[in-house]
Amino acid sequence: MIELLKTLTSLSGPCGYEHSVSYFLKEYINDKVDEVNIDPIGNVIARKKGDKPGPTILLTAHMDEIGFIVKKVESNGLLRFEKLGGHDDRILLAQPVKVMGENGDIPGVIGTISAHYAKFDDATKVRKHSQLYIDIGVSSREEVEELGIEVGTPIVWGTEFQVLGKGDNPRIRSKALDDRAGCAVLVQVLEELQEVSFAGELVFLFAVQEEVGLRGAKTAAEHIYADAAIAIDTTAVSDTPEETMDQTLSLGKGTGIKVIDFSLIVHKTMKNLLVSLAKENKIPYQLEVFPGIGTDGGAVNYANKGIPTGVLSIPSRYAHSPVEVIDMGDVEATKELVKSFILKLHEGQTFPF
Template identity: 40%
Template sequence: MKELLKKLSESCGISGFEENVREIIKDELDGKVDSMETDIMGNVITTHKGVEGKPSVMLASHMDEIGLMVSYIDDEGFIRFVKIGGINDQMLLNQQVYIQTEDGEVPGVIGSKPPHITSAEEAKKIIPYQNMFIDIGANSKEQAEELVSVGDAIVFHTEFRECLNDLVMGKALDNRVGCAVMVEVMKQLDDVDATVYGVGTVQEEVGLKGAKTSAFKLNPDMAIALDVTISGDHPGVKPEDASVKAGKGPVISLADASGRGLITHPMMKKLLIEAAEAADIEYQVEVGDGGTTDATAIHLTREGIATATLSSASRYIHTPTSVVNMKDVEDTVKLIVEFLKRL
């Protein structure tokens, strides 16, 4: 499973450009599910057909990652950009990136005014992304435009690495972790009577868009959004602000965005906890006041869908490099399979 996560992490797929991730999922599940399709939005929907009369379950994992997009090329060949998804400006500076073009990847680095000529007053402030640019080595607008076009996607260049204590680091673990979990679950459904839809959704980071359309199409009886959540086990984070920790098991979210997002359906909470305890899987529960997941869009579809969110705790979410514990990821697969078998 680690090799699958590495492959997913190092693939490129900002919101609206998820095709590389989608192809990995399709290749992994080819011949292992009963059907597979890609809808108009770009969601990939894989299906395990269950026994008639048994419930249907949607497992939703968003394929997109945060990133940038080319918005302008100046006369000297430097590239300006906009942010796609939630990104803090301070973590952008000097990052290596790839610009995805029709002819392949163009490497670059995010630059700005150097510190040697920055005033003391300027040095105290975070440089806004509008004052940054991407340097691909071009010496003119014309030379840059031979390689890059306005609208091209820009992805952070980060290698997947193994660390101590079952930890791994890499790009886009939000939410390639969820994609890896969904793929592995779909491979293990031989003893499951429920109909299970494994869905790789698009454009979650910019409005939960793919979840809205795919949930409307499928209209399942219940759903689980597979994602990552903030790990509170490193300096600078108070336990009361982020109580879950990497390595302490899958995280069952009871509410996110202070209830403005998802408030987990009581039945789903009960069934997930029962499954974890039956399989002797260590788990954590979380109530958050920050972000949300595809579950927010799914549970409000049509007449309403009983929905929950199951996550792995991740350090440094929404940066070019985040960290998760592989045991948490593997135990999330075990928990979901147990949940499905018990339906």
Template identity: 75%
Template sequence: MIELVKKLTSLHGPSGYEQEVSYFLRDYLKDKVDEVVIDPIGNVIAKKKGTKPGPVILLTAHMDEVGFIVKKIEANGFLRFEKLGGNDDRNLIAQPVKVLGEEGHINGVIGTLSAHFAKFDDAQKVRKHSQLYIDVGASSYQEAVEMGIEVGTPVTWGSELQILGSSEKPKIRAKSLDDRAGCAVILQVLEEIEQDFAGELTCLFTVQEEVGLRGAKTASEHIDADVAIAIDTTAVSDTFEQTMDQTLSLGKGTGIKVMDASLIVPNTMKKLLVQLAKENHIPYQLEVFTGIGTDGGAVMYANKGIPTGVLSIPSRYTHSSIELVDVGDLIATKDLVKAFVKSVDEQSSFPF
């Protein structure tokens, strides 16, 4: 599963520019499902039928990542930029980036003051992203243009996946784990479950989640599902900053969502997921966190309403170049999704 996450996080797909990820998912899935399509805005929708009658289960995760977009090329070749998604200005300076130019990917860095100038500056100042710039090594406007950069060129983090921790309890550090980790969970479930389930699986990999759940809002209106599980990462609160309340931790299992800013999970869905976790000895945590929203919030409102649960992969340093997840939590999330799919049959219903 680590190799799958490595491949997915190596792709570059900021909100609105997810083509690399969409095409990869389509090609990866074409021999593993009965049908796979890319819709007009880039969502990937795959369907797979089980061997027995049963409900239609929607599994969804978003493929986009937070990033940036070039707003202006300065005369000296520096790039001014806007955010694509919820980046924190405090995480930006001195970070490597990839500029997705017309001629290929271009290495760059978000510039910052040299340490030698610190005594002449206000040490408490956090510069807004509008005051920052990306340095791609160009010496002029024309040189940047010749490198394939223009206004509107997308940008992602330039970091690569690393394995941290012990071999018994490894952790993955990478960009875009939010939510390529969720995409990996769905792909792994499809791999392991084969056709030994009831009903039909509809797997929805969405675009533009980071800028307002846009892909899920569009796609879910055209998907006829009986029940849904959204898989996403969520921010843990187990570090030492003053605002951390120690309610969700890395390495203690998948997060079964109770409530976030986008939805209140139906109590029957929450209880069912908890019951399955206990029966299958899958480690879990209950999550109440209003600082986040997921595609589950969009799916739940679709059509006449789809009963929706959400499983959260705990993550440190979310929306940064060094997001961190525990492999054990990743596997626990996969195992609970799989247990849910295997638990349904022709008589299954999901009442309020």
């Protein structure tokens, strides 16, 4: 799954500009499902029927990544920018980016003053993103235009995929693990279900624009009937030494079975079923209570007459930064729990309140 993660995170797909990810996923899973389509706003929706009757289950992960968008081109070729999704202004300085020009990706860097000027500056000051700029190595507005860049051109982080740690227990550092890691889990589940008997029908929703208000999932879920749903996303761990960290969720300790976040109080039947399956199959898990995050599970839960929804979270350090870190053991645990859920389905199964 590491190679799949590398491929997915290398694609540029910020909120509203997920085209390369949508097209890749559609092509990649085309021969693994019964049907797959891209809807008018970019969601990839695929269906795979089991060989036995059973419930319809919606499985979802979002494909967009946080990014930026060009707001203004200065006369000297520097780019002013606006945010796509949630960013922390404290970590923007001197970070590499890729500007998605019409003629191809252009490398750049978010500018900052030289360390030699720091003694003349206020060292405690955090400049807002609106005060910052991106340098792409040109010196005029005309050169920017020649590169296919204009107001409205999207931008993503420019960091590269890297494997960290020991070979038998690797961790991954990359941009866009939120939530290409969830997409990779669902694709891998599809791979492992080929020629495997299961009950019911699976609907896979790879959603756009999660980072700007769960928009893709809200739109898609309104016309998808499902008996239950599971959303796969990353979540912020609390296992580092900062004073605000409470050590309730850790990297490398298993998939997070969500209990509550700001978008969703998880359906008790779904939560209990996921916990039971994790115990039964000896899959490492952690219970997640974290009001500082929301997922597409919150959008799906509202759809139709209400869909019983569970959420599995891949623990992540440095979320919404250019150097997100996840543990492959947690990714595998998430994949195994999704697969165990699917293989446990049977005819007549319900998910009562």
